[in-house]
Amino acid sequence: MYLNQTSFMTKRFIFSVLLVLLLPFQTFASGESSHEAFDLNEVIVHHLMDNAEFPFNIGGxxxxxxxxxxxxxxxxxxxxxxxxxxxxxxxxxxxHITKRVTMMWIVALLLFLIFIPAAKIIARNPLQVQSRFANTVEVFVNFLRKDIVDESMHGHGHGYYHYILTLFFFILFCNLMGLVPSVGELIAVAGDATGMVHLDHHNPPWIAKVWSGITVTGDISVTMTLALLTMFLIYAAGFIYQGPKFIWHSVPNGVPLLLYIIMWPLEFIVSPMAKTFALTVRLLANMTAGHVIILALMGFIFQFQSWGIVPVSVIGSGLIYVLEIFVAFLQAYIFVLLTSLFVGLSMHRH
Incomplete structure (x- = not known):
C-alpha cells in the first residue's frame, strides 16, 4: 500500500511539472490553427514582455x-x-494597467493573507510556538533581522526592519509567482478544452489578463525602482547618522588631498550609482535567464516536432525549473543583504 501511494505521489509530481512547463505552449497552440507554424520567439516574447491589459487614461x-x-x-x-x-x-x-501591475497586486494580496494572520498568531504568546505556519514565518523574520540587518548595520538597523523584511518577501514572492503557471491561462485553456468558453489568443479573457503568471522582477523598471530605493536609503542613512559631514566623509580617512579630490566624486556620486546599477541588473538578469532557457528547451519540442527531443527537453527544463526555485530565494536574499550592507557602510566613516 505504501509503494502504491508513493507511486501515485510520484506520478502526480511528474504531471504537475509537465503541466507547469507545457502550459505556455498549450495556450498558444489552442489559439492557432493547424496551418500556422509554431513561433518560438513569439512564445518567449509573450511570456517575458509586459503588455497594457486594462485601459486607464486621464484627460484623453x-x-x-x-x-x-x-x-x-x-x-x-x-x-x-x-x-x-x-x-x-x-x-x-x-x-494603463499592465500584466506586471496586476501580478504585483496579487503578490501584495498574498503577503497580506500570509503575514497578517501569522502576526496575530505570534502576538498571542511570542514565547510559545503556536503553529508550524507561524513558526516558519518567525524563522525567516528572525534570520533577516538578526543575521542580515543587525550584522550589516552594526546595531543601528531597528528602524530598517520593516523595509528590509517587506523588500525580501516582496522580491521572493514576485520571483516565485513567476514560476507558477498562469492561473488565468490555465482556466482559459480548460474552458476552451471543455467547450465552455472559446479561447481567443488575440483577446484572452479577463482572468488570463489579471493572473498572467509573468515574472514581476523580470522587468527593469521594477528592479531599477527597488535599487533606487536602496540608493535613497544610502544617502538618507549617511546624512542621518553623520550629518552634513557625510558629504566629505564618504572618502576614507587619511587619504592625501590630491587623491581625495579624485576619489570624492567617485565615492559620493559614482559609487552609489554603480551599486544601484549592480542591484538592478543582477536581479533582472537572473530572473530572466532561467525563464528563457526553460521556454527555449520546451519550445524545441514544438519547433522540431520530434519525439527524440522530448526526454532531453522535459528533463532539462525540469532541472532548470528546480534550480529557478533556488535562484528565487537566493536573489531575494542577495538583494536585501547588499541593501543592508550598503546602508550600513554609509552610517560610519571608514
Whole structure:
C-alpha cells in the first residue's frame, strides 16, 4: 500500500511539472490553427514582455477603429468588449494597467493573507510556538533581522526592519509567482478544452489578463525602482547618522588631498550609482535567464516536432525549473543583504 501511494505521489509530481512547463505552449497552440507554424520567439516574447491589459487614461479621448484619427500602428490598442471595436487614446496621460501591475497586486494580496494572520498568531504568546505556519514565518523574520540587518548595520538597523523584511518577501514572492503557471491561462485553456468558453489568443479573457503568471522582477523598471530605493536609503542613512559631514566623509580617512579630490566624486556620486546599477541588473538578469532557457528547451519540442527531443527537453527544463526555485530565494536574499550592507557602510566613516 505504501509503494502504491508513493507511486501515485510520484506520478502526480511528474504531471504537475509537465503541466507547469507545457502550459505556455498549450495556450498558444489552442489559439492557432493547424496551418500556422509554431513561433518560438513569439512564445518567449509573450511570456517575458509586459503588455497594457486594462485601459486607464486621464484627460484623453477614445478614438475607435474606423474614425479618421484612429492609428493602427499605435503601440497600445484595446478592444471594446461591448462593441467589439478596437480603440486607443489620443492625448491625456496614460496609466494603463499592465500584466506586471496586476501580478504585483496579487503578490501584495498574498503577503497580506500570509503575514497578517501569522502576526496575530505570534502576538498571542511570542514565547510559545503556536503553529508550524507561524513558526516558519518567525524563522525567516528572525534570520533577516538578526543575521542580515543587525550584522550589516552594526546595531543601528531597528528602524530598517520593516523595509528590509517587506523588500525580501516582496522580491521572493514576485520571483516565485513567476514560476507558477498562469492561473488565468490555465482556466482559459480548460474552458476552451471543455467547450465552455472559446479561447481567443488575440483577446484572452479577463482572468488570463489579471493572473498572467509573468515574472514581476523580470522587468527593469521594477528592479531599477527597488535599487533606487536602496540608493535613497544610502544617502538618507549617511546624512542621518553623520550629518552634513557625510558629504566629505564618504572618502576614507587619511587619504592625501590630491587623491581625495579624485576619489570624492567617485565615492559620493559614482559609487552609489554603480551599486544601484549592480542591484538592478543582477536581479533582472537572473530572473530572466532561467525563464528563457526553460521556454527555449520546451519550445524545441514544438519547433522540431520530434519525439527524440522530448526526454532531453522535459528533463532539462525540469532541472532548470528546480534550480529557478533556488535562484528565487537566493536573489531575494542577495538583494536585501547588499541593501543592508550598503546602508550600513554609509552610517560610519571608514
Amino acid at each position: 479621448v477614445k478614438v475607435f477603429e474606423g474614425e479618421s484619427d484612429f492609428d493602427s500602428s499605435k503601440e497600445t490598442i484595446f478592444t471594446d468588449h461591448e462593441t467589439g471595436k478596437r480603440f486607443h487614446f489620443v492625448g491625456g496621460f496614460d496609466m
